[in-house]
Amino acid sequence: MTEENxxxxxRAAADVEQKCRDFRAKFQSLRNxxxxxxxxxxxxxxxxxxxxxxxxxVLLEGVPGLGKTLLVxxxxxxxxxxxxxxxxxxxxxxxxxxxxxxxxEDQASGRRMFEFQRGPIFAQIILADEINRATPKTQSAMLxxxxxxxxxxxxxxxxxxxxxxVLATQNPxxxxxxxPLPEAQLDRFFFKLIVPYSNREELSAILDRTxxxxxxxxxxxxxxxxxxxxxxxxxxxxxxxxxxxxxxRLILATHPGGEFAAGQVNQYLRFGASPxxxxxxxxxxxxxAMLDERYHVSFADVADSYLPALRHRILLxxxxxxxxxxxxxxxxxxxxxxxxxxxxxxxx
Numbered sequence: 001m002t003e004e005n006x007x008x009x010x011r012a013a014a015d016v017e018q019k020c021r022d023f024r025a026k027f028q029s030l031r032n033x034x035x036x037x038x039x040x041x042x043x044x045x046x047x048x049x050x051x052x053x054x055x056x057x058v059l060l061e062g063v064p065g066l067g068k069t070l071l072v073x074x075x076x077x078x079x080x081x082x083x084x085x086x087x088x089x090x091x092x093x094x095x096x097x098x099x100x101x102x103x104x105e106d107q108a109s110g111r112r113m114f115e116f117q118r119g120p121i122f123a124q125i126i127l128a129d130e131i132n133r134a135t136p137k138t139q140s141a142m143l144x145x146x147x148x149x150x151x152x153x154x155x156x157x158x159x160x161x162x163x164x165x166v167l168a169t170q171n172p173x174x175x176x177x178x179x180p181l182p183e184a185q186l187d188r189f190f191f192k193l194i195v196p197y198s199n200r201e202e203l204s205a206i207l208d209r210t211x212x213x214x215x216x217x218x219x220x221x222x223x224x225x226x227x228x229x230x231x232x233x234x235x236x237x238x239x240x241x242x243x244x245x246x247x248x249r250l251i252l253a254t255h256p257g258g259e260f261a262a263g264q265v266n267q268y269l270r271f272g273a274s275p276x277x278x279x280x281x282x283x284x285x286x287x288x289a290m291l292d293e294r295y296h297v298s299f300a301d302v303a304d305s306y307l308p309a310l311r312h313r314i315l316l317x318x319x320x321x322x323x324x325x326x327x328x329x330x331x332x333x334x335x336x337x338x339x340x341x342x343x344x345x346x347x348x
Contacts, residue, residue: 020233023230030049036216037218038067038071039205044193048071048075050191051165054190054234056191057165057167057188057189058190058193059170059189066196072169076127077217079125079222079223081163081165084126088128089130098151102114116154118158121142122158126164127167128168130170131170132179132180133179139181142188143185145164146166162228168189183271186312187276240296247278250278250338251310256269256270256272260338267319268316271315272314273313277313284305284308285304307332311328
């Protein structure tokens with residue numbers, strides 16, 4: 001290496017550090033802006049923002065009245081992005097989501113032609129409210145949009161605006177009039193987050209904000225370009241081979257009958273996590289690393305992302321369902337049993 005080229009890596013490293021500092025500042029500003037409206041639920045907010053910057057969709061599950069819809073609306077207010085809400089109901093049809101071709105007539109020539117009328121899916125932030133109330137046929141209309149960021153109608157492919165983010169909500173306790181989400185659709189969600197009840201202090205703060213005439217609203221603090229730049233930066237965060245292998249083994253440990261199958265996996269699981277699971281795990285870990293002022297992924301970053309990234313990607317067998325086993329319990333046991341490094345590697 002010549003003396004002329006020697007300073008270049010240093011300048012590049014300084015540039016990355018500055019971009020990461022800017023990323024942390026934007027993340028914090030988004031967190032603070034959402035906090036003006038949403039009381040508590042800091043882990044939920046952080047995980048939603050992690051999914052946003054990692055480029056993934058989020059499924060929010062919780063009983064009615066916990067602020068799931070308000071969180072999504074507040075996030076859209078804090079971002080300079082186009083927002084649409086789709087209320088999923090049993091009579092909702094795929095065309096109500098993606099749009100349809102309708103016959104249009106040219107007033108001058110009288111000629112008739114088909115013209116595609118875009119549906120509400122053509123937005124940057126989609127709130128799929130009570131997504132499990134729609135039929136499987138309608139839910140399948142979301143598959144292409146969530147994976148390829150495009151929809152197909154009449155043989156023509158229409159690309160969705162970027163960034164594109166689906167935030168779906170569902171109620172876990174009311175089963176009448178609902179349909180289980182297909183596994184293929186569940187796998188397209190980056191995170192599944194369980195929204196808990198608010199505690200005593202949070203409920204008091206909610207009352208102060210909602211019953212005393214004080215209605216705060218979030219203001220835009222992050223632009224489209226800043227989100228897209230941050231997503232590119234996330235992919236540049238380094239991950240060492242042994243840390244990546246830890247993430248891979250955590251996924252393989254959920255596969256029944258596999259070499260790395262852990263604990264109760266063989267007894268209670270029918271299917272384990274897909275490759276999308278390890279992709280979500282690593283990308284989320286990279287975002288967490290930057291939030292912790294590091295530019296490399298640690299074992300803790302991977303472990304902290306494990307439950308939200310995988311709880312919806314494993315499928316219980318009949319025995320697991322009959323005994324009321326929770327997905328989180330199995331994944332927690334996997335985390336406890338899978339070592340950060342293989343024994344033979346430690347000896348070497």
